[in-house]
Amino acid sequence: MAHAVTEAKPESPTSGAPKMSQRQVLEALSGLLLGMFVSILAGTVVSTSLPKIISDLKGDQTAYTWVVVATLLATTVTTPIWGKLADLFNRKLLIQLALAIFVVGSALAGFSQDTSMLIGFRVLQGVGAGGLTALSQVIMADIISPRERGKYMGIFGAIMAIGTVGGPLIGGLLTDSIGWRWNFYVGVPFAILAILLLQATLHLPKGARRKVSIDYLGAALIAAGVSVLLIWVSLAGQKGQFDWVSATSFWMVAAAAAALIAAVLVELKVKEPIIPLRLFKNRTFTFSVIASISVGVAMFGTSVFLGQYMQLARGATPTQSGLLTLPMIAGLLVSSVVIGQIISRTGKWKSYMVVGSILLIVGLALMGTIGYDTNFVVLSIYMFVLGSGVGMVMQNLVLIVQNVVSPSEMGAASASVTFFRSLGGTAGVSVLGSVLGTQVANHIADKSHELAEAITKLGPAGATIGKALQSGTIPNVSSLPESVRVIVESSYGQSVAFVFLVAVPLAVITLIAVCLLPNKKLGTKTTIERQYEEDAAASATGHAHSTGLIAAAAAELIDDADALIAGEPLEAAEAQARAGDGGEPQDGRVASIRSIEHR
Structure with a gap:
């Protein structure tokens, strides 16, 4: 006797996944884009004004470095925590909270009376920046597939252009006309508008939420280890501090190593690690992390000191400095937008990232040849090449990781790649800042005879200038007499060029890592659709x-x-x-x- 049993046919895997129209996506992105604009504006508006700010607050090169490092370090440590929180709480509420923290920190920084206060408020600013960095990536993955994301790169490019190009110009104008403190206040009205717009427009589709726990011990150990290591790098060998080979150096390195080793052990044992070490079994993730570290050094480290070069080696005002760095920004924007569109149409990415890595190496090497009197047309070409390389590589590293990881690990994976990029940038700014300070001191020492003659000819005014230069504080170059200014400018020009050369080997590591990435075609499903x-x-x-x-x-x-x-x-x-x-x-x-x- 024959008997048949009929099996019920399950529904299509993606039949229950919510679909967003292009209009809904654009509406959801509007508040997110304004939030990113505020973040970019607040970060870039002070870039051309920092030499003036540190000079007014009587800070030295170490203080200059740590005003930048403080924000990057706080961003680095908190980014993976925000990524974990994104798997637990309402993502819209979180990004609004991050935006509020970011702007409060920025506004308070405007009241700073010395570099210590400024560094402290920049830490608070970095906590908010960590949330904006992590959550913007996660939310984008929720509503836009990797393949389609290039379609929206034009909009992102326009916003980045306004924030990145307009920030230094606005900052320079405010500093030259009203005062540098307004650099920190200018973003407040935009932030309030962004929070309101996010509330009205960002309606995320409901995805699966899993209960997670936050690894606070791991976060604390990572923060402690990285902070001590960076403090050691930035202070060792500096005038009035301790030597590279000393008891203080030994104890600081030992403490940093102990904290980081303990962090690894904790991450291996806890249920929900800040950085899931199992992700390193994925080749795409591993090589993306390696590339992110080195590209972070190149991007953050070199861009920070480019403003110093323009003002201290070329005698430019903050406003002029903003205008003179436009070629690098233009290269970054053009390459990211154009390549983003091509990647969206073809789904292929690897060849473009290899080309971008090569341009990064070439751009850094070319910038390593500059001096205080390099022709501006030649300098603009060098900066454009460097910016093009950064634009083709940086953001796509996050994209290709999101393309291969499980939806349940999207927040942690995206935040981890950003974490290591920020870590590279933080370490890069700290190390390169220390290198720059040492190089400037050495070059001025080599020209001490010429400097002494120039100062002697100035009489009593020369003695005051000499004491200021010996103190290590960053000078206001435009106010120096011509004979002294040329010596200072040439010293800073040679030193900044050396900083770019130091970053070249790291760019080579980026190229190797990109070449080793598995060439997987980009998917066409959003994170929510993949989860369903x-x-x-x-x-x-x-x-x-x-x-x-x-x-x-x-x-x-x-x-x-x-x-x-x-x-x-x-x-x-x-x-x-x-x-x-x-x-x-x-x-x-x-x-x-x-x-x-x-x-």
Whole structure:
């Protein structure tokens, strides 16, 4: 007797995934874009004004470096924490909170009376920046697939252009006309508008939420280890501090190493690590992290000291400095927008990132040849090449990681790549800042005879200038007499060029890592759609397993019924049931057999 069991067909894996129209995506992005604009504006508006700010607050090169490092360090440490929080709480509320923290820190920085206060408020600013950095990546992955993301790069490029290009110009104008403190206040009205716009426009589709725990111990150990290491790098060998080879250096390095080793051990054991070390089993993630570290050094480290070069080696005002750095920004924007569109249309990315890595190496090497009197046309070409390389590599490293990791690890993976990029930038600014300070001191020492002659000719005014230069504070170059200014400018020009050369080997590491990345084509599903697909697939597997069990039980019952109808005694059927099950017969099955016999 033939019997057929019909299996229910599960729904299509993505049938339940919510779809957003292009208009809905654009509406959702509007508040996010304004929030990013505020972040970019607040970060770039002070870039051309920092030499003036540090000079007014009587800070030295170490203070200059740490005003930048403080924000980057706080961003680095908090980015993965924000990524974890994104898996637990409302993402819209989180990004609004991050924006509020960011702007409060920025506004308070405007009231700073010395470099210590400024550094402290920049830490608060960095906490908010960590949230904006991590959450913007996660939210974008929620609503835009990797393949389609290039379509929106033009909009992002325009916003970045306004913030990146307008920031230094606005900062320079404010510093030259009203005062540098307004650099920190200018973003407040934009931030309030961004928070309101996010509330009105950002309606994220509901995705799966899993209960997570925050690894506060791991975060604290990472923060402690990285902070101590960076403090050691920035202070060792500096005038009035301690030597590279000294008892202080030994204890600081030992403490940093102990904290970082403990952090690794904690990350291996906790249920929800800040940086899931299992992600390093994925080749794409591992090589993206390596590339991110080195590109972070190149991007943050060199851009920070480019403003110093313009003002201290070329005698430019803050406003002029903003205008003179436009070629690098233009290269970054053009390459990121154009390549983003091409990647979106083709789904292929690797060849463009290899080219970008090569341009990064070439741009840094060319910038390593500059001096205080380099022709501006030549300098503009060098900066454009460097910016093009950064634009083609930086953001795509996050994109390709999001393309391969599980939706449940999207927040942690995106934040981790950004974490290591920020870590590279933080370490780069600290190390390169220390290198710059040492180089400037050495070059001025080499020209001490010329400097002494120039100062002597100035009389009493020269003695005051000499004391200021010996103190290590960053000078206001434009106010120096011509004879002294040329010496200072040439020293800073040579020193900044050396900083760019130091970054070249790191760019080579970026190229190697990019070449080793698996060349996987970009997907066409958003994170939410992929999550629905995974959940539906798991449900379908469970459904098939249950259906199979029911079908097997039904077949056994029918076979027993057939045997009973053929005249076999009930005891034989029960014995067969015991033999098949390895024990007592199932009550339901025997009851069914008895029912059939009775009938």
